[in-house]
Amino acid sequence: MIPIECYFALSALLFFIGVYGFVTRRNLIAMLISVELVLNAVDINFAAINRLLYPGAMEGMFMTLFVIGVAAAESAVAIAIIINVYRNFRSDSVDAIQNMKR
């Protein structure tokens, strides 16, 4: 059986890869993928903790499914926004849309 620390290590790794990607990538799609990585890291934590520490309960699993659902909706919205941004700015770079603040 894989010890719980390995799950934690994997999820922490995935989480920081996601954060790093979000901060460093300019491409909007790449940033979206990074956010998905962060969410998946959280999912792994939920599933692992539920399975290994509280085998009788199901709340962690539900939470995982819930997060997957929300992530799907979020990426649909985000992709819609990205397509519109691309149509308007002819670019998918986050630098191109800095003037959205005005």
Place this chain on the structure above:
Amino acid sequence: MFSYTIFIMLLPLLSFLVLGLAGMKMQHKVAGLIGTCSLGVVTILSYLTAFQYFGADRVDGVYQTFVPYNFTWLPLGNLHFDLGILLDPISVMMLIVISTVSLMVHIYSFGYMHGEKGFQRYYAFLSLFTMSMLGLVLATNIFQMYMFWELVGVSSYLLIGFYYPLKPAIAASKKAFIVTRFADMFFLVGILTFGYFVDSFSFSFAGDIVMGQGTTPFIESNMAKAVTAGGFIIPTALVLMFIGGAGKSAMFPLHIWLPDAMEGPTPVSALIHAATMVVAGVFQIARMFPLWIQYAPEAMSIIVWVGVFTAFYAAAVACAQSDIKRVLAFSTISQIAFMMVALGVSLPGHHGAVLDNHAQLGYMAGMFHLFTHAMFKACLFLGAGCIIHAVHSNEMALMGGLRKYMPVTHVTFLISCLAIAGIPFFSGFSSKDEIITACMAYSPVVGWIMTGIAAMTAFYMFRLYYGIFWGTENVEAHTHHTPHEAPLSMTVPLIVLCVITCGVGIYTTLGGFLGWGGSFGSFVSAAGTDYTIHFDAQVAATSTIIAILSICLATYIYKGESQPIADRLYKTFPKLHRAAYKRFYQDEIWQYVTHRIIFRCVSTPIAWFDRHVVDGTFNFMAWGANEAGESIRPWQSGDVRQYAVWFLTGTVALTLILLCI
């Protein structure tokens, strides 16, 4: 019964809106016809109102007051501002005066303003003025009167400045507006004082005015307030209102705007600055007359002496002016002062609160003179317009000998001059004579001064008449084209006004001598009762003889080809002539007081304070907010990744803090 009177006010308003908004797309003729036709209907309605009103039965010998419309426009606790229509003898009389003169001016302007740029705008402003003036006389309370009072001021401003590319016109319109506004400030303060202490804006303590009937009695608390306020407050308020009226009616020393207002088109001078707007002050005193009589009889001597001085001053200046419109303007000031004096001398006698005979006489005479003066002075101004139209100048020096070229203008002008001079069988005689009789009864001093001023009136009017129509023909000025009689649209109004002047004159003079009833006094009198005019034979004879003597003097001096006596007088008293020509330096004194004293000693420091301290405070606050904004502006970079880094750093920091605790 009088529900149609609302159209008297709505029609000119409507034609103002139509001409003002769509006028520029219209032909000149169409615009003029719209204005004139709507005014024609207003005139018919006014005459109908007068016919029905004076035809209605009197109750206890008094004409009833009708209020066909009155609604509360703005309630403020106990006080309320109302708008409505009030019909009583003086407002109905004013309806006749305003609509008649205004219609004549509308017709006359077809000829006078022919082909002028802005013809439609001119008619729009005339409609606006007529509406405001009618609203002023029909007002049911002081506040409504004040609103329309300001509106006539605005329309006067617009019409004086009609030739706006010309600098003098602009300056004159500004002067008229500022001077009258300055006086109106006192009027407003008076109204507010009155309203604050008495809790009402009505014209009298007879009661609040209610639609559909005359008046309802005041509630008791108001009456009590009025009695307490009666001692000092009401006279103060009335005198403040009189200052407003003095500004509008060009009483000394607020008269300075009226001579300059002659820069406007001549028909406008006839309508606004001779017949209607300038008598608004007289009308105001007449409107507040019950209050004056009851609460401030002593203060009425202010009106008398301001009037006497103004009448004398203006007559003296008129003797030396060379611009024909200026002569007429000063003559207007002088004649309005006559009306003021007439109202001022109508004190109650020693019979307590009941108005005795000569109290009635002064009031009646003032209103009568207002009526007759409006007609003959409008005629004089319109005649002057014809002359200016023919000669293309206002200067008397360029005229002379015009009687051959302009017969109609000549005859009508002569008749009006005779009327203003006070020759029997012309309307001015009857009204001026009543004024002098009333003055004699008040105090012989005032009476004799007014007789002397009446003589001066006859003198300067005939100086003007001979200067224009007799004397040497200025051939040089006629080289371009010989003067010609004005077109029909301009002469017909002259004839109509002249017929009114003669008709009223013959009727009242004969009626006075033969003791007929039914003259002016039976329509308009202070108490609303039938007042029969009795001629005082002594006064009538004296003033007629004096008037004839001064006409003879004017004839002797000014009729001839050359004027040796006038020249010699001029050489003997050059300083006096110069002072009179310069209006005794009144404008210079005002200029000095306003510019040197008020502007320099009061306004400049206040302006400095405003610019540096008040503006400085706010500028500092704005600068602070701006700087703060600038300094935090970079935080909002718009760069998503930067936000993410801040967010992450914050989260990490918070986590660390929580862990440490």
